[in-house]
Amino acid sequence: MKGNGYFGEWISDEYGFPAYNYKCNHITDPIAKTKTSYGFSTDHFHQLGNDRIMGTAHNGGYIQLLDGTRGFKWLTYQDSHYGKLGGGIGIYHFENDNTYSSDLYTTENLSKYTSFERIFGIGYFKKRCIFNGFDIQHSICTPFSDDPVTISDFLISTDHDNSNGNRIKIIDFWDVNIHPILKSSIVTWKNRKYFGKSKLLNLVGRLIKIMLNIVRRDTESARRRFSRKFKYNCSFNSELNTIILTPKYKKKPPVAKSEPSKYDYYPKSIFLTVLNQIDVKFFTDKKNLFKGNDISINWESSIEIKKLKKRDLCLGAGFSLNLNKSRNNKITTLFGYEERDKIEALVKKYKQIVASQSILEWNANQWEKSLISLNVKSEPQLSRETIWHSYYTRSALFYDEYYKRHRIYQGSVYLFGHGIDGSIRDYILYFNSLILISTSIAREFLLFNLSLIFSDGKLPYSLYGYGKTSSVFVHSNPSDLYLFLLWGIEQYISLTRDFKFLEEKLPFYDKPHGIKTKISEKIKLLIEYLFSEKVGFGEHGLIKSNDGDWSDGISLMVKNRRKFIKNGESSFNSTFALYIIPRILDLMKDLNEQFLESCLDKLKSLKQALFKSYNGKWFYRGWDGQGNPIGDQNLYLEHHTWLLISKILDNESAFNLIDQIYKKLDKPSLIGQFISYPPQKTYLNILPKGWDVNGGIWHAMNALLTWGYSKYDEKKAFSSLIKNSLAQRAEIYPRIWYGIWSAPDSYIADYSENAGEAFYHIATPMCDFPIMNLNAHASYLLSVIKIAGIEADLSGLIIDPHIPHQKFIFKSPLISLESYLDSFIVRYNITTQFEYKIKIKNPNWWNEHSKIYLNESLVITYIQSSEKADGFIEIDVPSNTGPLVIKLTKDNI
Numbered sequence: 001m002k003g004n005g006y007f008g009e010w011i012s013d014e015y016g017f018p019a020y021n022y023k024c025n026h027i028t029d030p031i032a033k034t035k036t037s038y039g040f041s042t043d044h045f046h047q048l049g050n051d052r053i054m055g056t057a058h059n060g061g062y063i064q065l066l067d068g069t070r071g072f073k074w075l076t077y078q079d080s081h082y083g084k085l086g087g088g089i090g091i092y093h094f095e096n097d098n099t100y101s102s103d104l105y106t107t108e109n110l111s112k113y114t115s116f117e118r119i120f121g122i123g124y125f126k127k128r129c130i131f132n133g134f135d136i137q138h139s140i141c142t143p144f145s146d147d148p149v150t151i152s153d154f155l156i157s158t159d160h161d162n163s164n165g166n167r168i169k170i171i172d173f174w175d176v177n178i179h180p181i182l183k184s185s186i187v188t189w190k191n192r193k194y195f196g197k198s199k200l201l202n203l204v205g206r207l208i209k210i211m212l213n214i215v216r217r218d219t220e221s222a223r224r225r226f227s228r229k230f231k232y233n234c235s236f237n238s239e240l241n242t243i244i245l246t247p248k249y250k251k252k253p254p255v256a257k258s259e260p261s262k263y264d265y266y267p268k269s270i271f272l273t274v275l276n277q278i279d280v281k282f283f284t285d286k287k288n289l290f291k292g293n294d295i296s297i298n299w300e301s302s303i304e305i306k307k308l309k310k311r312d313l314c315l316g317a318g319f320s321l322n323l324n325k326s327r328n329n330k331i332t333t334l335f336g337y338e339e340r341d342k343i344e345a346l347v348k349k350y351k352q353i354v355a356s357q358s359i360l361e362w363n364a365n366q367w368e369k370s371l372i373s374l375n376v377k378s379e380p381q382l383s384r385e386t387i388w389h390s391y392y393t394r395s396a397l398f399y400d401e402y403y404k405r406h407r408i409y410q411g412s413v414y415l416f417g418h419g420i421d422g423s424i425r426d427y428i429l430y431f432n433s434l435i436l437i438s439t440s441i442a443r444e445f446l447l448f449n450l451s452l453i454f455s456d457g458k459l460p461y462s463l464y465g466y467g468k469t470s471s472v473f474v475h476s477n478p479s480d481l482y483l484f485l486l487w488g489i490e491q492y493i494s495l496t497r498d499f500k501f502l503e504e505k506l507p508f509y510d511k512p513h514g515i516k517t518k519i520s521e522k523i524k525l526l527i528e529y530l531f532s533e534k535v536g537f538g539e540h541g542l543i544k545s546n547d548g549d550w551s552d553g554i555s556l557m558v559k560n561r562r563k564f565i566k567n568g569e570s571s572f573n574s575t576f577a578l579y580i581i582p583r584i585l586d587l588m589k590d591l592n593e594q595f596l597e598s599c600l601d602k603l604k605s606l607k608q609a610l611f612k613s614y615n616g617k618w619f620y621r622g623w624d625g626q627g628n629p630i631g632d633q634n635l636y637l638e639h640h641t642w643l644l645i646s647k648i649l650d651n652e653s654a655f656n657l658i659d660q661i662y663k664k665l666d667k668p669s670l671i672g673q674f675i676s677y678p679p680q681k682t683y684l685n686i687l688p689k690g691w692d693v694n695g696g697i698w699h700a701m702n703a704l705l706t707w708g709y710s711k712y713d714e715k716k717a718f719s720s721l722i723k724n725s726l727a728q729r730a731e732i733y734p735r736i737w738y739g740i741w742s743a744p745d746s747y748i749a750d751y752s753e754n755a756g757e758a759f760y761h762i763a764t765p766m767c768d769f770p771i772m773n774l775n776a777h778a779s780y781l782l783s784v785i786k787i788a789g790i791e792a793d794l795s796g797l798i799i800d801p802h803i804p805h806q807k808f809i810f811k812s813p814l815i816s817l818e819s820y821l822d823s824f825i826v827r828y829n830i831t832t833q834f835e836y837k838i839k840i841k842n843p844n845w846w847n848e849h850s851k852i853y854l855n856e857s858l859v860i861t862y863i864q865s866s867e868k869a870d871g872f873i874e875i876d877v878p879s880n881t882g883p884l885v886i887k888l889t890k891d892n893i
Contacts, residue, residue: 003381003727005740006031007044010384011119015364018384019121020046020741026059027107031735035757037765038190044737046120047772048140049395051406051441053148053337056772057125059118061104062086063140065150067337068398070264071465072415075337077179081224082311087174087335088140088152091289091316093297094131095167100295102173103127103138120741122391123363133159134168134323141359144366146399146406147346148268149336151275151359156321156329166323169297171289172333174315176270178230178247182223183262183464186763187417188212189219195762197753198685205762219417226263232313234284236303240347242273243282243303243315246340260402260467269340272315273347275332275354283316284308332359370394370437374784375809381727386784388726392742392777393430394437402467405448406441408434412744412773413766420470422462424449424481425550428488429700430778432785435495436812439830446492447506449485453522455508457529459485469509477565480549482530483576486584489523493587494792495814497832502587520588524595527581531602538569540623541609543577545570549622550638550701553693557680558624567625574610575619575642578603586794607648618660619643621676635664636676638701644708654712661705662716670732670750672697672724673705679749690752691759697747699724699775706783710802717802721787724780732756743776789841790815796836796877799826806844821845822890831882838886839872845890846873853887 004010007024026032026042033040048055054066058078064086065075076087090103101112109129110116117128124141137155152172160166188209195205212218216225230247237244246269253265274280281299283289285308288301299318317333332354336346353362371390375383396408409415410426427449435442452460452469459481460469471477493501502523505516529535530543538544547555549570558564581603585596613620613629621631621639630636640657643649649657665674679695687694702724709717722728729739729747733756738744744758744766758767788810789801801808801819810817818825824843852859852875859875875886 003385003725003730003740005730005734005737007737007740013119013121015361017122017364017367018388019119022059022118022120024059025110027105027110032737034737034767034770035754036190036768037187037194037760038192038768041768045771046125047392047395047742048123048125048142048150049397050123050142050144051146051394051397052399053142053150054395054398055142055150057088057120057140058086059105060086061089061102061118061127063088063125063150065335065337067148067268068409069148069268069401070266071262072181072409072419072421073264073267074177074179074181075270076174077177078175079177079179079224081220082177084177084311085173085175087176088125088150089173089175090127090129090136090138090154091171091173091295091297092129092131092136093169093295094134095169097132099131100297101129101131102295103129103136122367122388123395124360134166135159136170139360141363142395143350143353143359144363144370147336147349148338149334149346149350151350151354152331152333152335153359154331156323156331158323158325160323161325166325167321168323169299169318169320170331171283171297171316171318172272172331172335173283173289174272174335175286176245176313176315177227177310178267179227180223180264181416181419182226183419183470184219184222184417186212187219187413187765187768189417190768192765192768194760194765196684196686196760197688197691201684201686201762228310230267231307234304234308236282237343240273240344241280242271242343242347243284243317244269244271244340244343245284245313245315246270260465262465262468264466268337269343270315270337271335271343272317273334274317274319275334275347275351276330278319278331281318281320283318284314286312286314289314289316367391370813372433372436372781372784372812373810374788376803376805377807378805379722381725382721382784385725385727386781388741389777389781389784390433390437392772393433393774393781396772396774397441400448403448403451405444405451407445407448408774408778410745410774412771413764413769414773416769417765418763420462420464422460423475423478424452424459425478425484426700426775428484429703429782430774431488432491433778433781435492436781436785436790436814439496439498439814442492443496443498443501446488446501447504449488450519450522451506452509453525454510455514457482457525457532458534460509475548475552477546478548478552479530479535479544479546479570480573480576482526482535483573483580486523486526487576487580489519490580490584490587491792494583494794495797497796497830497834497836499587499834502589523584523588524591527584527599530577531599535573537602537606537609538567538623538625539627540569540613541605542569542571542613542622543573543606544568545573545622549573551693553687554621554630556682556686557694558630560624560626563625565625567623569623569625571610571613571619571622571631571639572642574606575639575646578607578610578648579642579646583793618657631676634676634678634680635660637661637665637673637705638675641701641704641708644711645704647711651712658709658712658716666705666716666720666723668751669697669723671729671747671756672699672702673720674749675701675746679752686761688752690749690755692746692761695749695752696759697749699743699745699773699779703779703783707786710786710789714802714804717787718804721783724783726776738770742771743773744770745773745775784810785812788817790817795839797828797838799839800841800872819843824888826886827883828886829883831880833879835879836877838875838877840875840886840888842871842873843888846888847890849891851889851891853885853889855881855884856887
């Protein structure tokens with residue numbers, strides 16, 4: 001099966017799920033070296049997570065755990081500055097020959113082991129080391145739950161009898177290092193060297209870095225400085241057999257716990273316990289486990305209650321075993337981050353779970369219920385990939401205590417480097433797939449997004465810290481967020497039939513204790529804000545861009561940025577508005593007639609203005625604020641996607657446009673599609689040609705293009721789906737580790753310098769943290785959902801598959817489809833008090849003898865929409881119908 005890349009291979013684990021068997025010796029293999037803004041890196045990693053806690057599992061053998069409840073912070077940050085190693089590390093003392101080692105992937109350890117495996121799996125990281133007859137499998141799992149814990153599972157066996165005493169000491173080691181991810185407008189970490197492709201940009205970037213270093217405001221110094229402002233109290237709960245570290249701010253916190261703050265002054269406790277009945281010895285002082293860089297275990301040491309230095313602070317659970325050849329020995333520990341009064345319940349819960357079955361087996365059973373998959377025989381990698389994308393999407397969840405909602409992050413360097421999360425446009429691009437994964441979490445996430453609205457209708461660009469919002473750098477006043485949020489509302493209600501959602505009441509962000517207003521009223525406020533002078537329309541009749549629409553960099557690609565921000569117009573906003581605003585107005589009841597007529601008049605004028613922005617081949621990207629079109633000589637992709645999706649063009653114009661897109665942006669690209677071509681020359685080469693939004697390759701827009709293609713050309717749509725897959729990327733760029741199992745939000749175009757890599761510019765070095773961006777995962781799932789033909793509107797569910805194969809199976813917790821040569825099955829897992837319709841595109845085999853069954857009952861009354869020339873079967877679903885199964889059969893069977 002394709003898509004392995006150079007660094008290992010995709011496998012099916014013992015639970016039937018895809019996993020990546022990472023085989024590369026990144027210490028010695030030069031291919032492991034990846035370009036970053038600070039030089040070369042060999043650090044390759046994988047995302048772990050559940051609904052509450054996240055982490056990164058590294059090829060070096062360690063885990064960095066991440067909490068996001070009160071602003072993002074690492075809990076076991078690997079940091080050479082303090083000699084911190086990370087967490088999830090097995091330390092071993094083989095007593096027969098007095099050998100020490102660990103399951104960190106180091107040259108010294110490799111010299112001792114005959115085998116060392118690393119597997120990145122769904123919700124786990126597995127390491128397997130074989131040494132002199134000892135076989136140790138160490139799995140670290142983030143259990144599928146809403147619990148801030150990880151579980152370490154050691155399975156130890158030997159091929160020796162115990163006549164000589166097969167004694168081994170094992171320590172589950174977590175090098176505690178709370179490291180806050182504070183906001184950093186320009187990322188300067190790790191002694192960054194490169195800030196752009198021009199000498200001047202590099203000089204400016206280095207000067208900025210030097211100045212920030214002097215005032216100790218550079219990315220890492222600021223984070224380390226705040227982390228030193230805590231002391232730790234250590235306690236032992238003998239009843240639970242649990243060691244607990246509780247951080248406390250050294251001074252009086254300057255803000256109350258409930259108030260928004262860029263810092264978290266109130267971190268929770270970190271704890272470690274053993275879950276199976278086995279004697280354990282706890283460690284809290286790293287000096288009892290290491291002398292310098294060498295392992296040296298002081299087994300007679302006691303738990304240190306005294307104050308410890310940050311570099312010595314750790315949690316370890318030690319076990320002494322005498323192995324027997326005839327059986328496996330198992331150790332299971334629980335490491336977590338929670339309020340002290342909630343630890344007991346967590347310990348008891350997981351003791352009960354692991355008493356009856358393997359935690360990995362239990363975890364796999366839970367994940368199986370929460371995944372999207374598409375199975376097409378001709379493209380077997382699609383099943384693997386859609387399952388994997390589902391995992392990466394759901395495992396990016398966390399609980400935000402300020403908003404009291406679960407939400408997902410965008411990730412990559414935006415979060416981990418800049419310390420900001422957002423924006424709403426990205427959240428909603430991920431939202432469509434989240435609806436099909438979990439409607440309850442999707443509802444929560446949408447409420448969170450709606451809680452960001454200010455009382456005047458304004459939306460913030462990004463979030464940081466605890467409950468803080470930000471408009472950063474060049475993104476102080478984006479114009480597209482209102483449209484994206486409206487799209488999210490419409491998609492949720494249409495797919496779930498949850499019309500009561502419109503009656504929910506929420507406060508405004510800037511008045512959290514003020515009067516709550518209905519969501520229906522907030523929708524009206526968003527539209528009014530968009531149409532007002534705060535965004536509004538330009539002289540050519542298009543919706544204005546302000547300092548950016550979807551493209552943050554569009555304002556950097558005009559001659560006069562200041563005039564563009566003031567007067568520039570956006571075809572992206574305009575085409576998007578023509579798609580979403582009519583749909584959202586359809587959902588609204590009791591709309592003020594004057595408001596409705598005003599909206600419809602504006603949309604009519606907008607459509608006329610858009611059609612005037614046409615050069616005979618494609619539509620302009622917008623206007624530059626000085627009367628000049630953007631994109632007369634350059635074909636831009638973004639706005640054309642919504643033109644295709646909305647189907648507002650006549651067929652001839654649409655197919656001509658598709659032909660231009662295919663020839664200029666699609667066919668020439670080895671992976672995905674170019675965002676524009678030809679690229680432009682930018683000031684100081686701040687966006688080099690083929691980089692970023694100046695001709696790069698973007699998952700988000702390519703997903704929308706796949707959807708747009710599907711409206712007109714199934715072959716191009718399916719080809720686009722394959723072309724944007726991880727598997728295709730790994731075939732074209734097998735020697736770049738990112739893009740095989742996770743990815744950034746964009747790649748450099750293949751005609752450019754650094755082809756296939758992630759970009760960097762003066763503020764943002766995407767290449768430094770080039771995975772865990774949900775545009776690579778959730779946006780791909782969006783295209784899969786649309787290729788499967790799943791859409792919805794006010795009337796109900798629409799099923800119109802665009803897969804050029806009769807046989808396929810699409811599965812998700814909300815909607816599943818099974819297409820065969822003589823039957824078609826739809827499963828829709830909702831219960832609603834409202835009537836609705838299901839429209840299904842006629843299968844090729846449909847004939848006068850075919851039958852329809854609704855929950856196994858023959859449907860007598862249905863509308864054969866083919867009489868109206870659109871080729872759909874239309875079924876009325878009565879009110880209060882629970883989860884349903886519709887089966888179409890070729891004959892009466």
